[in-house]
Amino acid sequence: MNRSLPFLFALTAAAAAPAGDWPEFRGPDAQGHAPADETGLPVEWSETKNVAWAVDTPPGWSSPVVVGDRVYLTAAAEPEDGAATLSALCLSTEDGSVVWETELFRKSTEERMHSKNSRASPTPIFARLADGSAEDGALFVHFGPNATARLKADDGAVVWKRDDIDYPPVHGGGPSPALVQNVEGGPILFLPCDGGEDPFVIALDALTGETKWRKDRPNVGATKTFSFATPLVVQVPSDGGDSDGPADQQILSPATNMIVAYDPADGEELWAVPYEGFSVTPRPVVGHGKVYLSTGFMRPTVLAIDLAEALAAGPPDDDGPVDAAEDAVAWDVSRGGPNTPSPLLIGDLLYFVSDKGVASCVDAQTGEVVWTERLGGNFSASPIYADGRIYWLDEDGRCTVSAPGEEYRELAVNELPGRTLASPAVSGGAIYLRTDETLFKLAKP
Numbered sequence: 372m373n374r375s376l377p378f379l380f381a382l383t384a385a386a387a388a389p390a391g392d393w394p395e396f397r398g399p400d401a402q403g404h405a406p407a408d409e410t411g412l413p414v415e416w417s418e419t420k421n422v423a424w425a426v427d428t429p430p431g432w433s434s435p436v437v438v439g440d441r442v443y444l445t446a447a448a449e450p451e452d453g454a455a456t457l458s459a460l461c462l463s464t465e466d467g468s469v470v471w472e473t474e475l476f477r478k479s480t481e482e483r484m485h486s487k488n489s490r491a492s493p494t495p496i497f498a499r500l501a502d503g504s505a506e507d508g509a510l511f512v513h514f515g516p517n518a519t520a521r522l523k524a525d526d527g528a529v530v531w532k533r534d535d536i537d538y539p540p541v542h543g544g545g546p547s548p549a550l551v552q553n554v555e556g557g558p559i560l561f562l563p564c565d566g567g568e569d570p571f572v573i574a575l576d577a578l579t580g581e582t583k584w585r586k587d588r589p590n591v592g593a594t595k596t597f598s599f600a601t602p603l604v605v606q607v608p609s610d611g612g613d614s615d616g617p618a619d620q621q622i623l624s625p626a627t628n629m630i631v632a633y634d635p636a637d638g639e640e641l642w643a644v645p646y647e648g649f650s651v652t653p654r655p656v657v658g659h660g661k662v663y664l665s666t667g668f669m670r671p672t673v674l675a676i677d678l679a680e681a682l683a684a685g686p687p688d689d690d691g692p693v694d695a696a697e698d699a700v701a702w703d704v705s706r707g708g709p710n711t712p713s714p715l716l717i718g719d720l721l722y723f724v725s726d727k728g729v730a731s732c733v734d735a736q737t738g739e740v741v742w743t744e745r746l747g748g749n750f751s752a753s754p755i756y757a758d759g760r761i762y763w764l765d766e767d768g769r770c771t772v773s774a775p776g777e778e779y780r781e782l783a784v785n786e787l788p789g790r791t792l793a794s795p796a797v798s799g800g801a802i803y804l805r806t807d808e809t810l811f812k813l814a815k816p
Contacts, residue, residue, distance in 0.1 A: 402657070413815050418787060431444065432491065441461050453480050454477045457491060460472045483541075488542050492543065493547040496510070501558065509522070514544055516564070519575070521577070549603065573585045589631065589640070593628050596627050599652045605620070625653075627648070630644050643693075644700065648667035652667060652711045653711065653753070656716045670708075673723060675703070675721075706731075718775075752793060757802075759774070768806060770784070
């Protein structure tokens with residue numbers, strides 16, 4: 372067990388992937404941490420320094436996924452006929468050359484899109500399924516409503532496609548899916564579908580693409596039901612306490628005005644904790660028996676939810692979380708919370724950056740603010756922790772590198788041309804950074 376996340380730890384599609392891979396949004400632990408043996412990363416770079424290669428890529432804000440000698444992306448090219456072609460791409464880590472590209476869906480460009488979104492924002496998932504049905508790797512891609520598929524990672528061949536999971540998006544699609552292995556009945560792909568009305572979640576059979584179960588979100592009476600948060604799969608002690616005994620899997624899925632925990636086997640709602648917020652985007656992180664998240668618009672607040680208290684309160688009723696669930700909030704910080712970037716937990720300290728560029732460090736146990744620092748710029752990408760450093764990437768290609776700890780210590784500020792909303796990936800001693808036009812591999816010579 373990772374002792375920086377005692378008694379509560381993330382499970383990811385990376386479970387069967389080799390160390391050093393970055394198989395999904397926010398990496399092998401789904402929480403922004405590179406493996407401890409991922410060393411030798413560059414601290415400084417520019418267009419002419421520590422760039423192994425840079426290649427043009429089609430539009431999309433999905434983050435890079437890196438496994439072995441391959442990089443996987445999704446993209447949305449927009450031709451002149453008013454329809455976007457949604458594709459998956461595989462590039463070589465050696466030189467950025469295209470290994471394969473598979474066109475999957477075509478969608479009308481009439482759909483309203485937020486300026487910080489794209490038609491290819493959800494990040495794919497690479498997995499070697501536990502039943503051995505995809506020895507060369509399965510790649511799951513998602514583009515929002517009516518556009519989800521599984522491909523063979525080695526050659527891009529389509530295994531299955533779904534173009535019938537419909538809901539009314541607001542500002543386009545956003546959340547990345549979550550893959551849950553070791554589920555009775557086989558692995559599932561979990562998708563939150565929090566649109567403009569009648570939000571729901573759905574679990575697909577990862578092997579066939581067929582629907583395993585579907586659940587409406589609890590009705591919390593919200594006038595704005597849309598959200599974009601990527602769910603997190605965790606394994607927790609069966610009794611909810613701080614023990615090393617038997618553990619159960621849960622899917623933590625933030626939504627408008629609440630976070631809900633689901634049983635991956637059948638979609639049973641295990642618990643739900645209320646808050647005020649819609650258009651929720653950050654992926655939560657876990658540790659110390661707590662779940663840390665930010666609540667979204669209108670005023671983002673960072674919360675620490677005590678898992679044992681949440682489990683004790685029990686599942687929501689028809690009107691949403693039960694009253695006792697409010698007691699599960701251990702602490703909250705109402706200043707400097709992010710609308711978009713996900714938080715980062717390192718040991719006993721929780722780090723986050725507001726969309727307006729104010730970074731904060733708080734005590735993960737108490738919520739006491741340790742320091743704040745104005746980084747400048749606007750932020751959408753989630754920070755990552757790699758090689759003993761924190762990498763904070765703003766929207767204009769500017770990446771601040773700092774040391775973790777109880778005092779803010781800046782190590783470098785680096786700039787590359789282009790807009791940067793996708794979160795970086797780390798693999799094989801390199802950082803992969805996607806701009807609006809280019810994918811960079813940053814590595815020491």
